[in-house]
Amino acid sequence: MAVLEQIRTKxxxxxxxxxxxxxxxxxxxxxxxxxxxxMFSSRNDVGEMNGIVISAQDYSNRMDYYTQxxxxxxxxxxxxxxxxxxxxxxxxxxxxxNIFEKEYDKIGLGISNVELIDLAKGNNLSPIIVNLFADPNxxxxxxxxxxxxxxxxxxxxxxxxxxxxxxxxxxxxxxxxKYNTLISKSEYVNGLQIKSGVADxxxxxxxxxxxxxxxxxxxxxxxxxxxxxxxxxxxxxxRFEQTESRDVEYVVFSxxxxxxxxxxxxxxxxxxxxxxxxxxxxxxxxxxxxxxxxAAKYYKKEELSSDIAxxxxxxxxxxxxxxxxxxxxxxxxxxxxxxxxxxxxxARHILIRYEQTQESYDAARHKADSLLNVVKENPSLFPIxxxxxxxxxxxxxxxxxxxxxxxxxxxxFNDSCFFQPAGKIxxxxxxxxxxxxxxxxxxxEIKKVQLATIEREILPSKTTLxxxxxxANDIILASxxxxxxxxxxxxxxxxxxxxxxxxxxAATQFGTYNGxxxxxxxxxNANLNDVSDIIEIDNRxxxxxxxxxxxxxxxxxxxQEEKPGIEAILRLEKEHQAASEKMKEAINGxxxxxxxxxxxxxxxxxxxxxxNFGSMYISGLGVEPKLAAAVSGSEENKLYGPVAGxxxxxxxTVTTKRxxxxxxxxxxxxRITRASASKSFYDILIKAAKLKDLRPKFF
Numbered sequence: 155m156a157v158l159e160q161i162r163t164k165x166x167x168x169x170x171x172x173x174x175x176x177x178x179x180x181x182x183x184x185x186x187x188x189x190x191x192x193m194f195s196s197r198n199d200v201g202e203m204n205g206i207v208i209s210a211q212d213y214s215n216r217m218d219y220y221t222q223x224x225x226x227x228x229x230x231x232x233x234x235x236x237x238x239x240x241x242x243x244x245x246x247x248x249x250x251x252n253i254f255e256k257e258y259d260k261i262g263l264g265i266s267n268v269e270l271i272d273l274a275k276g277n278n279l280s281p282i283i284v285n286l287f288a289d290p291n292x293x294x295x296x297x298x299x300x301x302x303x304x305x306x307x308x309x310x311x312x313x314x315x316x317x318x319x320x321x322x323x324x325x326x327x328x329x330x331x332k333y334n335t336l337i338s339k340s341e342y343v344n345g346l347q348i349k350s351g352v353a354d355x356x357x358x359x360x361x362x363x364x365x366x367x368x369x370x371x372x373x374x375x376x377x378x379x380x381x382x383x384x385x386x387x388x389x390x391x392x393r394f395e396q397t398e399s400r401d402v403e404y405v406v407f408s409x410x411x412x413x414x415x416x417x418x419x420x421x422x423x424x425x426x427x428x429x430x431x432x433x434x435x436x437x438x439x440x441x442x443x444x445x446x447x448x449a450a451k452y453y454k455k456e457e458l459s460s461d462i463a464x465x466x467x468x469x470x471x472x473x474x475x476x477x478x479x480x481x482x483x484x485x486x487x488x489x490x491x492x493x494x495x496x497x498x499x500x501a502r503h504i505l506i507r508y509e510q511t512q513e514s515y516d517a518a519r520h521k522a523d524s525l526l527n528v529v530k531e532n533p534s535l536f537p538i539x540x541x542x543x544x545x546x547x548x549x550x551x552x553x554x555x556x557x558x559x560x561x562x563x564x565x566x567f568n569d570s571c572f573f574q575p576a577g578k579i580x581x582x583x584x585x586x587x588x589x590x591x592x593x594x595x596x597x598x599e600i601k602k603v604q605l606a607t608i609e610r611e612i613l614p615s616k617t618t619l620x621x622x623x624x625x626a627n628d629i630i631l632a633s634x635x636x637x638x639x640x641x642x643x644x645x646x647x648x649x650x651x652x653x654x655x656x657x658x659x660a661a662t663q664f665g666t667y668n669g670x671x672x673x674x675x676x677x678x679n680a681n682l683n684d685v686s687d688i689i690e691i692d693n694r695x696x697x698x699x700x701x702x703x704x705x706x707x708x709x710x711x712x713x714q715e716e717k718p719g720i721e722a723i724l725r726l727e728k729e730h731q732a733a734s735e736k737m738k739e740a741i742n743g744x745x746x747x748x749x750x751x752x753x754x755x756x757x758x759x760x761x762x763x764x765x766n767f768g769s770m771y772i773s774g775l776g777v778e779p780k781l782a783a784a785v786s787g788s789e790e791n792k793l794y795g796p797v798a799g800x801x802x803x804x805x806x807t808v809t810t811k812r813x814x815x816x817x818x819x820x821x822x823x824x825r826i827t828r829a830s831a832s833k834s835f836y837d838i839l840i841k842a843a844k845l846k847d848l849r850p851k852f853f
Contacts, residue, residue: 202846216244280324296547356817358764363806399656401704407697419612423484431474436606437490444608452602490606496597502553505546507587522588637683659850667692730798737796
């Protein structure tokens, strides 16, 4: 009975679970159950580091955060560049948390609040703050902007997000710097190592030598066996460690307009040009009919191409420039305005910033209006008002911006400077805030023209698109998605076949084309010699059909793949050894270089400059490290050889040995330390963490 009771007790929980699942199946749809299952499934993991798994959901949340930060920082909508920035920042945040922070915690490395304040707005600014608030003219920190930012830190959600981000970045950067310094300071160089290095590099020799260059012809008597290849592979296995990549052969079709598309576009443009020639308001007509808004800029003659400049500075406003082709657009031009304007002006301003709230905007506008009245009534107060109120770095110089060229400032500010007379004080609003502006001097005025340009892009028609897709589809049908037939069909039709080697899993580019994530994902899901369907890349401007021709996985390249390269190395070694043996036989019984040169019928050559043990390059000869090492340890006036170098077999006599007293132990210590410092701890920690980056499967 006791046993039966135990079975009932334990099985009871199992029965409850089974019944619960059965009931849920009536309430929750199969697709919803699948989504719930996916949330707990390793199929959606995007990576692993130090045994910690990164889920797709967690990574996506971090990406959203960095996307928000990016939009606040750059005041722009998301594009490919900002999306990529968010992806990388999100990934590094996990690396920092799960790898670097664990190393910092082991040694108690941290940042105090006092240190954080000093880095954020004190005397030892973090590079993060310096870069963000640098004056574009001087590259130095703009203290007015820094102080303004931290003084207005509260009460705005976006500002708080940015503050949290900056504090986090300052801390990450500072900890990384500290850890890097600790690693570099921990480098130890012992005395024997230094003395040996000084001896190697301070003793310079000059020598005479003869060389028998290796034959360019292959020696058919030399054989390399499979056993030798395998032995070399095992003894040098670390040389054959590889990272994951794919080799691809592909064909690409560009989505470009046909000749018929060009003709139709030209006909339409000619019709528009006819109406354009008659309209009294050329600029408004261009704005309404152009694919690209005409520039508001006024051009001087030197800023235009020769033919357009000739038209713009000799024609009247009623004239029209003939329709012309510019890449994939047809264009035509009329003169919309002519003015005498300076090339540069000297101005000063007072900047009143505001936050993205109506309350802040209204307060800034009220303040700007009040200060405008003050300086209008008494212009001599302008420098003082700027110093005490302007949120720009120029406040320290009374708002003085110096001389600047036409087009150097944002459009509203620029137009107010160049279209208004000197001395006038005005209020201008730009993306930076409200500016109380005064042009103090204007440069010499010259004739400038504003052009009304109509630009109509030439796009492929539906028929053209269908034809391009049909050509690509013919390849799919003819090849039956088999590699051999794919290549044969391309060669038969004379279609250019391209190759792209070592494609990385995380690549966003493919060759010279952007926007290739879908193609790269297919490549990494494909098997060897698989042929793809038609895949659109480069913002749907290119159609690609690809075949995977080589697959490399992380680890060691198989010996069979490395066999040709190893065989070439071993054959070369044997040929060098054979050449060395021949010279060794020739040297037998000879004591001077002159005798050997006469016997081999070669000329004696002289080294141009001193050579030491650390030399890789011998002046006048080339890269011959084996010869440099040999001559450095040789005595004077003796015949040495053979030395099998990279270019030939050498025999030599050292003529002079001298010590460079200027090469000290301190110099050698610095050399060794620099060489050690170049080894990045970043890569070492990443490798130790056994990092797996699976993001390309999803993102």
